[in-house]
Amino acid sequence: MNGPGTLVTVEIETLAHGGDGLGRVDGRVCFVPFALPGDRVLGRVNRRTPSAWWATLLKVERPSPDRVPCLGGAAVRAERAYLWGCLAYPAQSEWKRRIAADCLARIAKITPELRLVEDPSQRLGYRTRAEFHGDGEDLGYYAHRTHDILPMPRCPLCHDRVNEMLAELAPLKVRGSVTVTVHPETGEALIWASPATGPRLAGHFQNVNWPGDGRPRARFEMDGVPVVNGTFCQSGLLLNRLLVREVRAMAGGCRSLLDLYCGNGNLSLGMAREGVRVTGMDHAGEAVDAARAAGAGDYLRGGEEAMARAVAAGGHRVILLDPPRTGAAALTPALAAADAARIVYVSCDPATLARDLRALAAGGWRVSDAAVLDLFPHTPHLETVCLLQRD
Known part of the structure; x- marks a missing residue:
């Protein structure tokens, strides 16, 4: 029997994008949530396709060297809520870097050096x-x-x-x-x-x-x-400072900046207050209105069609974008032809980031700096920031 309910023993080799353990059963890929590289686990198949199986973790038969008590023993009652709660922290950050690098290599066909940015003081309670x-x-x-x-x-x-x-x-x-x-x-x-x-x-x-x-x-x-209230912000407002710092550094002391998917101005309001000519745009009305009311920068409501027109109009030295998890595919034609000197792309999904970077390469844009930020310790979530410049 090879259908749902089948018991399988899986040697976990790696972590997949999304955080599941990944191994192989009779040559077929098998995803096992909560399993870690180096584990040998017993699982029950709950879903299968011609190319892959998914299994529920039943027992860790041989633990990975990186397996530790969930959140240091602090989450005994709710372990099923913390996918990477049992993964030792030094390994967490390295796996995030590897997952981002794998997406960029497989999808965008690029292998930039990825700096790892983290704050050891913000691993719990963040x-x-x-x-x-x-x-x-x-x-x-x-x-x-x-x-x-x-x-x-x-x-x-x-x-x-x-x-x-x-x-x-x-x-x-x-x-x-x-x-x-x-x-x-x-x-x-x-x-x-x-x-x-x-x-x-x-x-x-x-x-x-x-x-x-x-x-x-x-x-x-x-x-x-x-x-x-009710609009997006980073889940850790102190760790958010790492992201703001990286974006400012990659913007390179610019005098004009177009901030797409700007939200509440998280990444650009500080620069606007320092005299940078900032135009921000987002469809999230409540957040954009709050950014505009701050009195610095020109923050406007607008969807992706309006954003594409703003890119095509030109006049900004740096274009900054921080799209949702689905990425910015609708903007890549305009961005590929943009007259800016730099593009700073912030992404919470390395797969859609890689897809968009591959499209931007058609316009001569190349990644000159890249960082993986751990803003979400003890979870598989990661943030990637890339600086793009033309050849």
């Missing part, structure tokens, strides 16, 4: 933003790739203030999702809730919003950038 889920009884994270709620009194990856908010929310029998965002230095807290839960939470907490509530969005400022 998350200033976390989404929790409730079913009316329990509140916690979803187990990996399921909607099974894992109740927990605290998350070791979260800032103390987030955990305080979690403890206050838990007795309220939350139903639906709740995202808590906190200022790591002042303790200010925002709550973004599902419509079914938001009105009730507003009776217990300040700064609560939900989709369609019609009230002004609560917000605070971090490093001079507005953080607006």
Whole structure:
């Protein structure tokens, strides 16, 4: 029997993009979440295609040298929420660099040197933003790739203030999702809730919003950038400083910058305040409006068609883009022909980054500097920043 339910023993050779362990069974690729390179594991096949199998980890028969207690033993009750919780930290950062390098080599056909940027002081307690889920009884994270709620009194990856908010929310029998965002230095807290839960939470907490509530969005400022309830921000606002620093360095002291997918101005508001002529554009209206209200730079609402027109119009020495996980395929024709001196591309998905870099190579753009940033310790998520210049 080779179908779903088959028991397989797998020697895990590597980690795949997305974080699953990868080995082979009778020559066929087999993905096993929570398995680590060097593990020999027993798994149960739960899905198969002609080219690959997926298996649920049942037992670690021989542990990898890099296997450690989940988050140092701090996450015993909710291990299924932390895909890389049992991977030793030095190995985590190196695997992130390898995963990014593999995507660039396979898809973009390039092999740039990738610098690794991390902050050893921010490996636990770094998350200033976390989404929790409730079913009316329990509140916690979803187990990996399921909607099974894992109740927990605290998350070791979260800032103390987030955990305080979690403890206050838990007795309220939350139903639906709740995202808590906190200022790591002042303790200010925002709550973004599902419509079914938001009105009730507003009776217990300040700064609560939900989709369609019609009230002004609560917000605070971090490093001079507005953080607006219900809009995107990095999950670790202190680690975000590493990203801002890398972008500024790659922008090279420019005098004019076009910031695409700018959001709340996270990567460019600081430069605008220092006199750089910044034009920012994004479809995320609430965030863009907050950036514009900061009084520095010209931040505009606009989708990808408007962004492409802005690129074609020219006049900016540096083009900065930080697209969503799906990448910026709609903009690559305009970017390939851009008259800028530099492109700084920030990506949370090395596969779509590699796809777009391959398209930009048609316009003569080459990666001259690249860094992998670990903004999400103990998870497979990574951020890659590339500086592109023409031959």
